[in-house]
Amino acid sequence: xxxxxxxxxxxxxxxxxxxxxxxxxxxxxxxxxxxxxxxxxxxxxxxxxxxxxxxxxxxxxxxxxxxxxxxxxxxxxxxxxxxxxxxxxxxxxxxxxxxxxxxxxxxxxxxxxxxxxxxxxxxxxxxxxxxxxxxxxxxxxxxxxxxxxxxxxxxxxxxxxxxxxxxxxxxxxxxxxxxxxxxxxxxxxxxxxxxxxxxxxxxxxxxxxxxxxxxxxxxxxxxxxxxxxxxxxxxxxxxxxxxxxxxxxxxxxxxxxxxxxxxxxxxxxxxxxxxxxxxxxxxxxxxxxxxxxxxxxxxxxxxxxxxxxxxxxxxxxxxxxxxxxxxxxxxxxxxxxxxxxxxxxxxxxxxxxxxxxxxxxxxxxxxxxxxxxxxxxxxxxxxxxxxxxxxxxxxxxxxxxxxxxxxxxxxxxxxxxxxxxxxxxxxxxxxxxxxxxxxxxxxxxxxxxxxxxxxxxxxxxxxxxxxxxxxxxxxxxxxxxxxxxxxxxxxxxxxxxxxxxxxxxxxxxxxxxxxxxxxxxxxxxxx
Amino acid sequence: xxxxxxxxxxxxxxxxxxxxxxxxxxxxxxxxxxxxxxxxxxxxxxxxxxxxxxxxxxxxxxxxxxxxxxxxxxxxxxxxxxxxxxxxxxxxxxxxxxxxxxxxxxxxxxxx
Numbered sequence: 001x002x003x004x005x006x007x008x009x010x011x012x013x014x015x016x017x018x019x020x021x022x023x024x025x026x027x028x029x030x031x032x033x034x035x036x037x038x039x040x041x042x043x044x045x046x047x048x049x050x051x052x053x054x055x056x057x058x059x060x061x062x063x064x065x066x067x068x069x070x071x072x073x074x075x076x077x078x079x080x081x082x083x084x085x086x087x088x089x090x091x092x093x094x095x096x097x098x099x100x101x102x103x104x105x106x107x108x109x110x111x112x113x114x115x116x117x118x119x120x121x122x123x124x125x126x127x128x129x130x131x132x133x134x135x136x137x138x139x140x141x142x143x144x145x146x147x148x149x150x151x152x153x154x155x156x157x158x159x160x161x162x163x164x165x166x167x168x169x170x171x172x173x174x175x176x177x178x179x180x181x182x183x184x185x186x187x188x189x190x191x192x193x194x195x196x197x198x199x200x201x202x203x204x205x206x207x208x209x210x211x212x213x214x215x216x217x218x219x220x221x222x223x224x225x226x227x228x229x230x231x232x233x234x235x236x237x238x239x240x241x242x243x244x245x246x247x248x249x250x251x252x253x254x255x256x257x258x259x260x261x262x263x264x265x266x267x268x269x270x271x272x273x274x275x276x277x278x279x280x281x282x283x284x285x286x287x288x289x290x291x292x293x294x295x296x297x298x299x300x301x302x303x304x305x306x307x308x309x310x311x312x313x314x315x316x317x318x319x320x321x322x323x324x325x326x327x328x329x330x331x332x333x334x335x336x337x338x339x340x341x342x343x344x345x346x347x348x349x350x351x352x353x354x355x356x357x358x359x360x361x362x363x364x365x366x367x368x369x370x371x372x373x374x375x376x377x378x379x380x381x382x383x384x385x386x387x388x389x390x391x392x393x394x395x396x397x398x399x400x401x402x403x404x405x406x407x408x409x410x411x412x413x414x415x416x417x418x419x420x421x422x423x424x425x426x427x428x429x430x431x432x433x434x435x436x437x438x439x440x441x442x443x444x445x446x447x448x449x450x451x452x453x454x455x456x457x458x459x460x461x462x463x464x465x466x467x468x469x470x471x472x473x474x475x476x477x478x479x480x481x482x483x484x485x486x487x488x489x490x491x492x493x494x495x496x497x498x499x500x501x502x503x504x505x506x507x508x509x510x511x512x513x514x515x516x517x518x519x520x521x522x523x524x525x526x527x
Numbered sequence: 528x529x530x531x532x533x534x535x536x537x538x539x540x541x542x543x544x545x546x547x548x549x550x551x552x553x554x555x556x557x558x559x560x561x562x563x564x565x566x567x568x569x570x571x572x573x574x575x576x577x578x579x580x581x582x583x584x585x586x587x588x589x590x591x592x593x594x595x596x597x598x599x600x601x602x603x604x605x606x607x608x609x610x611x612x613x614x615x616x617x618x619x620x621x622x623x624x625x626x627x628x629x630x631x632x633x634x635x636x637x638x639x
Contacts, residue, residue: 034621087618097623101632117590122559127550251594259616266609272594273613 004030006314007094007107009085009256012040013300014292014307015113016068016077021311022111023075025320030105031072032083032096037143039065040115042300044138046170047163048443048502050188050402052420054336055301058404058441060502062142064300088112088260092287109287109314112257113307116250116271116293121155124210130217134164134247141171149243153220154178155208156247157371159187159299164247165195170467175200176239179222181207181229184368188345189398190444196371197521199484204369209236211244220244252294260288269350270296280330281310282317289314298347305337343399343421358399359423372482373397375518382425384517386452390434390460393517394424395446395482408441439464440501449508452516459516460493465507470495471524479511479519488515490522534571538604541567551599552592554585562596566603573614576600583614586622 006022008015011033022029037043045061056064072079080098087095092110096103118133120126132148134156140146152173154165157180165175178195183205185192196202205225212219224235251272258264262275263284274295281289291310292303309330316326341347344354344363356362361381366374373395378384383394392413394405399421406416406424413430416422438447439462449462461479471477471492479490494508511519547560557580570576573596582596583589589596593613601608619628 084621084623086620086623089618095618097619097621097627098632100624100627101630102628103632119594120591122549122551122595124546124549127553253590255616255620258613259618259620266611266613268609 002105004028004107005318006109007105008111008113010113010115011038011079012113012115013042014303016072017304017307018111018113018291018311019077020071020075021308022314023077025315027320030078032080032085034084036082038069038079038081044142046142049301050400050443051301051340052403055340057402058443088256108318111289111291111310111314112294113292114253114294116252116297119249119251121248123208126211128211128213128217130242131211131244134160134245137164137245141167147171149173151176151241152243152245153239153241154245156180157185157187158247159191161247162187162191169198176241177201177203179203179206181225185371188400189367190446192371194445197480197482197484202371217242217244250297254294262288280313281306282313287317302337302340305333309333339420340401342401345400357423364397382423385426390449390451391432392438393448393450396424404441405438405447408437414438436496436506439506440504450516453513457513458510459513460508460510461519462506462508465505470505475524477522477524479509479515480521480523481518482520487518488512490519551595552582554587555581557582559599562599563603566600573611577614
């Protein structure tokens with residue numbers, strides 16, 4: 001039987017991070033993953049991540065995946081792919097299916113980082129081909145280069161539903177509606193806003209009545225629900241679609257832990273059946289650790305830190321590290337994790353209605369209900385100021401742990417301060433030089449550079465643009481407002497694509513000056 | 528918990544619902560009505576339901592329907608979902624062909 005110091009199950013963000021920490025300290029480490037490609041969900045994440053520099057903010061998910069793999073590789077971590085762990089027995093014996101053989105291995109410590117699986121909801125016709133999970137849509141688009149459908153309805157307004165909707169738009173699908181039974185949008189407002197401004201309507205307090213079609217999905221009917229989630233008759237709406245995408249939450253894939261005999265609990269706040277564990281992933285079984293979504297649904301950024309903590313804890317367990325060092329190492333990881341678990345969307349605030357920002361500003365009701373900040377709400381946020389010349393307008397209105405914009409501006413025009421969840425404010429004394437770094441740095445695509453009066457009754461708005469084909473300068477079309485409705489005519493007067501922008505293109509459009517604070521997206525006439 | 532396994536508790540009769548023909552476990556083609564009826568026939572734990580109906584024993588191993596079945600059983604019993612113990616986890620954790628399952632690697636043998 002093959003022996004290792006540490007066996008990690010799952011080569012996603014947490015599993016790889018755990019293996020890296022272990023290998024750094026000399027543990028003989030192997031990572032098994034059932035997929036043909038490593039990285040878990042990271043390689044499907046083409047958007048820029050939130051957080052601060054230590055959380056790899058503003059780096060796209062798939063790049064973080066590459067970085068982790070390289071690091072693991074350089075440290076000599078053995079990553080075995082197409083390696084399905086089929087059982088975890090007594091004395092940390094791991095049984096793996098490798099090619100057409102069953103292999104037994106033993107680890108002195110085990111870290112389970114198997115992640116989560118998508119939840120489903122049922123409705124009439126839910127088994128028709130064309131009803132897919134949002135994760136499946138991402139896999140098709142971002143791993144295999146396949147367009148999931150032409151016309152798509154998305155159910156679920158959490159970050160997964162929002163991020164995948166945007167990716168569907170990027171891949172050329174039409175997203176006919178974003179639907180959620182909840183009365184308000186569950187994910188980040190900035191993710192919702194970048195979809196809403198392209199014209200996708202949001203239907204909150206709505207859910208799917210039925211999928212239409214005989215052999216495959218040809219349409220979908222939604223209806224409004226009351227506060228008890230019962231359909232309100234007469235509110236049905238029908239859409240012609242070929243794809244229905246479900247993004248209704250995740251459940252931890254914790255079966256291996258249950259089999260191994262870890263104490264488990266059913267904890268709805270953590271997504272379902274999870275092992276009982278401490279902050280460093282130590283389960284009730286000595287030497288068996290957990291990290292990432294399998295111990296409670298969060299996101300990739302926190303999964304990576306949890307992985308590092310479990311890796312470090314495993315080192316100490318095996319005697320590769322002194323107790324004192326363990327405390328010091330874990331403390332720095334805990335600080336990083338605390339930084340992420342702040343703000344309106346922090347785990348402790350889940351399900352809580354937040355009426356005001358930390359600054360005491362009323363949150364945008366329209367953003368929660370419709371996906372965009374209404375014109376009469378926008379002015380109250382500190383990122384929105386007016387002055388002569390080009391200046392940044394930051395439509396960042398929720399306290400989320402993210403601060404790349406403050407470092408992005410070489411002139412110091414943007415300040416968030418020490419509290420990572422604070423809303424960005426404009427530094428009045430600093431002079432914007434129109435470099436565009438802030439626009440490209442914002443993972444939420446919420447920063448615009450606006451010149452409100454160019455002197456000829458026009459204004460220019462520079463906006464982040466991540467769609468192809470990229471309109472050329474001189475292209476005429478429509479400016480869309482935050483709601484996705486046409487507000488005026490517009491002409492592209494500048495297109496910037498720099499390496500430093502990391503694939504976020506900057507489109508500068510010219511609009512009549514009264515629309516300077518309204519025009520937030522561009523649609524060329526040919527679309 | 529004790530409430531769930533207290534089989535003397537009265538849960539009322541099975542009342543057919545219009546959507547009882549909806550398939551819940553796709554792999555084994557088990558409907559909502561079959562699951563609801565099974566509860567009234569005395570299957571009160573997830574393990575019993577699984578053995579009785581084969582829910583979650585197909586290709587996806589309950590990855591899709593596990594939570595759905597649990598929700599239906601909990602509703603029928605009038606208990607919170609979290610109060611129901613999930614079915615036992617067993618090897619093989621993922622579907623595997625018998626020829627592979629029976630093919631133990633010789634690599635190194637016991638002497639390594």
